[in-house]
Amino acid sequence: MTNSILPALIFIIGGFMIPFFRGRAKSIYMMLIPVVGFINLINIPMGNHYLMGFSDFKLVLLHIDRLSLLFGYIYHIIAFITVIYILNFKNDVEYVSGFFYAGAALGAVFAGDLFSFFIFWEMLTIxxxxxxxxxxxKSAQAAGLRYLLVHAFGGLVLLAGIVLNFTETGSLExxxxxxxxxxxxxxxxxIGINCAWPVLHPWLTDAYPEATIGGTVFLSAFTTKTAVYALARLFPGTEALIWIGVAMAAFPIFYAVIENDLRRVLAYSLINQVGFMVVGIGIGTELAINGACAHAFNDILFKGLLFMSMGAVMYRTGKINATDLGGLYKSMPWTALFCCVGAASISAFPLFSGFVSKSMVMEAAASGSHLVGQKSYVIVWLVLLFASAGVFHHAGIKIPFFAFFGHDAGHRVKEAPLNMLIAMGIAAVLCVFIGTFPKPLYNLLPFAVDYHPYTISHVLSQTELLFFSALAFTLLLLSGIYPAEMRALNVDADWIYRKSGKALYQIFDTVLNPLNAWCERLVRGAATGTADFFKDAGAKISIFVAVNIWxxxxxxxxxxxxxxxxxYNDILQGTLPAGIGAAVTITFILLVYVFI
Amino acid sequence: MKTGKDKSELMELKHDAVPGYRGIFSVVFTLSLLYMAFILFQPCF
Amino acid sequence: MEKKHVFDDPRNVKRLLTVFFSTVVILLILDVFYIVLSKTHVIHRHVNYKWEEFWGFYAFYGFVACVILVLVSKYILRPLAKREEDYYDK
Incomplete structure (x- = not known):
């Protein structure tokens, strides 16, 4: 046992204390929590700590290895940045739940056994x-409830899996x-439900744009990345993940192009980025796992940065739809700059963070396709390349263009508050730093890295890819083909739920209701028959006995x-003469005495 | 402060064509598509 | 009078477009040099597929991919998926 504290507890308990502070002390206290957590984390030695056992179960609350440590670091960093970002909101509910959420994510990442992992996993949902x-x-309440239902179901599936797995293998490790x-x-x-796999994903694009401005930044960091961590821990090299990841990387970009709510565009591109990670985990080579983890690390930063910039726009203008925005570079130049850094990072421009991590997954897919029996990886590579071009198109260009440039919507607002700018600034600097000097990040990855992103070939090909994606955008826009931004919503896989739900209802209605009616008739018939019989059974038996005597x-x-x-009437109405009643009673009591 | 000017919200934000670009786009796209088809038709290994 | 901003002036927009289109062309020219240098083994080039050795493979792939992305979204996905804003409230 070490003298360190459980990282999750620092956040959760520290978070619950926030309401007791006031004013400046509160801000300082909130920023201190992730800092203290980080100092605590770097002093914990590798290995298992906080071992607990009850009956047959061996629980490990703190399992430190390179994989969990990498996620632990980035969770602390993004918590620190997000806390600075939300300082001006003065909303204790948001503060406490934010820290609770971050703490749960840390707990899940450091959990050394499936049971404690499950507990923290459920806390994430809360x-x-x-x-x-x-x-x-109102819409946030409804979306929150749908989110809760989906994740409660996902949690149950996970729990059932853990229990079955335990009975099969006897292990919770x-x-x-x-x-x-x-x-x-x-x-x-x-895990797949939390990872927003296709068809299971609508909770994400439904709920994230409905959360608070700071809440969305928190949300974008933890739930899906914890699922990515869990997949990297439990299912590396599972081939199904490759194809799931390919679908994740490909389909959301189509939605992102026609979506009007810019935070929802980002939610779609979040799924797209997680797709790259899932592909990497599915390929399962050291390079691929490294790429997936590095991309998770970078994605937390640049996706957080993009959500922060859109949050700042929303905070100042009160609008988030592309139809209501535009021209904001005039009044929010810094936010526009930071947004562009995030956009360049997610699009994997050279010198920005996405460049050094996404390409690891691409390279793993491409080199894997030369192995026997893995020729289909060519398709994986082509789709990922398509998705790389597409992500620049919608997240890299669409977000900054429609919010800050393009058609001027006439908003003349103040620049984002200082704390928001500082938070975005830190994230932006980190994105550029990692993109320019990837070595420190590579040193943190689970496996030793032998990969060099800055080759002439890679820089040139990636620049070509991105500039020609931009060319496509420019030409489509100037020739009037680019789809108009519309105030409308786009149904997604929720359509399947709703329609299949309705169809299921119809099926049950036509099959089960007649069955139900038939059963009811049967039971009711039997019941009324029996009831009719027993209603006057006593009287009938008495009459049968009495008639013989008479x-x-x-x-x-x-x-x-x-x-x-x-x-008959006397018995049914209970109006037997008192004498007879007494005689029967006495006989009964005598009988009881005789037989006992 | 919050909303800037009180403007009615747009239902649709169209992107008007700049004259001349439609032709450029069609030519560039057709050629690129043909070239791409040609490349991908080759064996990849 | 409100301050004039960079892109309020159409000449600046035009300049930006000119710079952008020139960059695109320069990239394609650079690719020619790169192919020549790697074919003569001045620069080592690591490729996984033969496709990558074609002139401007990444450029044209990116362009075609994005145009197809937008056309599919506009003409296939939007007609299928688009609903009124208050669709779920009905």
Whole structure:
């Protein structure tokens, strides 16, 4: 046991203390939490700490290796940046849930066993839902509820997988799993829901644009990246991931082109970037895993930066739709500059961070295609190249162009507040620094890196790719073919849920309702029959006994009928003469005594 | 401060064509498409 | 009178476009040099596919990819997916 503290606890407990501070002390305190956390983290030695056991389960709350450490570092960095960004919002709910959320992500990343991983995984959901609800609009409430439902389901799938896996293997360790048996498939799927795999993804594009301005920055960093971490830990080299990742990288860019809400455009490009990481994990070579992790690291920074710049625009203008924005470089030049840095980074321009990480995944796919039986990687490479061009088109050009340049919407606002500018500035400097000097990042990666991004060939080919993507945008725009920005919404895979939900309802309606009705008739028939029988069963039995006695006593015909009727009524109405009642009672008590 | 000018929100933001570019675009795109098809038709290894 | 900004002046927009179009052309010319230098083994070139050795492969791929991306989004995806703004509230 070391004398270090659990990184998650620093954030979670530290976060809950925020409301007790006021004014400047509060700001300083909030910025100190990630700093203290970081100092604590770099002093924890590698290996397992905080071992706990109850009954047969061995829990490891803190597992430090190169993979978890890399995610731990970037989570601290982005938490620090985001905290500076949200200082001016003065919303304790947002602060506390933000730290809770970041803490949960740290807990999940450092969890050494599946059970504690699951606990933190569920806490992630709680934190993120609070960040969505903190917006306090009606649509945010609805989106938050949908988010909660999806992730509660995802959590259950994961839990079921963990339990089944435990019964199969007897192990809770966070080790590489192979897809065999229901347990591993359920874990795979449970992580996939958080990773926003195609068809499972609408929660992301639905909820992220509805969260608070700072909340979206938090959200963009943790949930999907924790899922990427989990895949890298549990399922490296799983071939299915390659094709899932290819789909993730390809389809969202089409939506991003026609989407009007700029934060939703970024949400689509978030899925696109995670697609690159998932492909890397699926390929599973050292280069590919390194590329996936490095890209996750960079994506947290540049996606955070882009969401921050759009948040600043929203904060000042109150608008986020491309139709309502434009020309903001005049009044928010710094924000525009930082946005362009983020855009250049996500598009992987040379000297910007995406350039040094995305290409590792591309190179892994391309060199993998020369191996026997992996010829189909050519398609992977072509689609990723398509997605690289596409991401520049929608995130690299569309976002800055429609917000800061293009048609002037006439907003004359102040530049973003100083704290926001500082936060964006830090992220922008980091993006450029990593892009220019990738060595420090490469030294943090899980495996030793033997990859050089700055070859003439790579720089030239990437520059060509990007400039000609820009050329396509320019020519399409100038020739009037570029699709108009419209205030409208685009249905996504949620269509499948809703339609299949409705179809399912129809099927149940036509199949199950008649069955239900039939069962009801059957049961009701049996029940009423039985009830009818038992309603006067006592009386009938009594009459049967009594009639025999009366027949022996010589009653016949009318007398007998009258006596029967009287007895029947007396028993049903409980109006037997007191004497008979008492006699029956005494007989009953005697019987009880005799037999016991 | 929050909204700048009070403008009614646009329902649609069209991108008007600049005369002459349509032709340039068609030519460049057709040629690129043919060239690309030619390259990808070659064996990749 | 409001301050004039860089792109308020159409001449600046035109300048930017000229610079941009020239860069695009220069890149294609650079590629010619690069192919020559790598064919004569002055520069070592690492390629995974034969495709990459063609002149301007990345340039034309990027251009075609983006145009197709936009055309598919505009003419196929949007008609399929577009709904009224209050579609979900109905």
């Amino acid at each position: 934190g993120s839902v609070m960040l969505i609800w903190a917006r306090k609009t 966070m080790l590489k799993l192979t897809l065999s048996g229901p347990g591993s498939y359920l874990i795979f799927l449970g 027949l022996l006593a010589g009653y016949r015909d009318k007398h007998l009928e009258i006596k029967k009727q009287k007895l």
